[in-house]
Amino acid sequence: MPKTGVLIETENGAVKNINYGLITAALGNRENEVVAFVTQDCAAKAAEELSAYGASRVVRLGVAGGDINSSPDLCAKALAAAIEEFDLKYMAGLATAPGRDVFGRLCAILDAPYVSDIQSIDYGAGTAVKSHFSGKTMATVKLEGSVVLFTLRPNAVDPVENRVDSETAEFTADISEGGKVTVKEIKASQQGRMELTEAPVIITGGRPIGAPENYKMLEECAEVIGAAVGASRASVDAGFAPHSMQVGQTGKTVSPNLYIACGVSGAVQHFAGMKTSKVIVAINNDKDAPIFEKCDYGIVGDMFEVVPVLTEVLREFKDK
């Protein structure tokens, strides 16, 4: 059975939810065996969590010469060594900021082809589907190389439970030198916000939000349904929200189950970042707003009236 290595993202010693869809993608039609790698001391706990989705081996990855988390170069080098050690046919990660960084380094080390940010993979056909032209087209690309490297867009593949027995192991790559870049510091975000690209639901406010403090209205609604809050570029440019909240071509690309756009006109550059959402809802006071032509459900109305009611109704439904 071909083996797929998977780089797992953990946070405070726990597996992040977005990894489960990655395990599902890594398994294919259960044609692959999944070997998961973690870079923190939580292999046993991770094995418990990941075995529910089909990871049969969870490996604590390290380097001989020091801390694997001190440099993305070390993580990439250790993965390169793990490919040999575990005889992996595929090596997969998440297309998140850390995942993209490690896989960029890994493909360069191996001088191997690498497909980033894929939305689906077909092991039988040897192809993957990914966005081209800022979300305007989908490309089916051939998977090449003796080891196939790819990163998966978070939330693009729905996790499917598939319980297996799971064992844990350790692999310390024989790397003694440090990385060429070193992580000096992680600056935590002031607000401790949920990362947009990982959120199952996103509620976005466009330019008419009018002031930074008005995002509170969206945050209250988001809290009820475990959503993250996003912004359009016009709103970011006006200084109402930080760039880390921007959705779109020059912001983040997101694929949540539900995307609620409030006071967003529906520019192509905004859609480039969210059109792969499963369901898109628009709330706009102009019945002729272009966004209504390319979303699933619409409400015509003033967002400052509609959103508080939405929060209320969601709360009532939740309590029921």
Added chain:
Amino acid sequence: MQVYVCVKHVPDTAANIKIKGENDYDTTGLKFVVNPYDEYGLEEAVRLVEKAGKGEVVIVTVGPAQAATTMRSALAMGATRGILVKTDDKFLDSRTASKALKAAIENDGAPDMIFTGKTSVDTEGSQVPYRVAKAFDFPVANEISALEVKNETATAEREIGGGAREVLEMSTPCVIGATKGLNEPRYPKFPDIMKAKKKEIKEFEPGDLGVDIPASNKGPLKLEPVPERSGAKMMQGNVRESVEELVQTLKDNKIL
């Protein structure tokens, strides 16, 4: 200070992409621009050289002959001169592109810094900066939105999720992949545009630089438009009614 900037010639993101055949697109009448992320790299390069008081900013493009026009707009933004490695491959694979960029830069001079964008908006590869860095054996940092270069040390910041930022340190020369937030690229003025017309663009065939473009890799097997939604189902009634209808519909469809 000798700074190189990799600049890709890409279709304007606002333009419609007309798919041609199975896996090609129509370029007639299609507007091409400097890859938007590369502009942040270029601006940073120009500022570094301005601050150093001497040196040049050389832009390097691997692309078709028409890319020269796109390069002129990068030259108008303050680059000194350009190098174009010519290929008609619309979907040049990232490994080959990186090898050509490396060869072109190495043939030209010794870089103190190399800038790229974080990703190409056409093929969305997100890997050339890493490959170019590896070819030179330089450190690399991508998706950089803040940078300081001092005494042969570069300190670079990138967002890593939820607004948190990672600060990376490395020695120069290094490769920096730029993204929005790094700076505000300048808008060229008329005299800059006129001056750019006279700036040098050296052209090379890949073979001149010892680069082999494999015939096997001609881009995607298939290119399809992302299906557009056909229009929203509008919720009816007053605010309360329409919101209830929406939430009920989302529940019924197991979205909530």
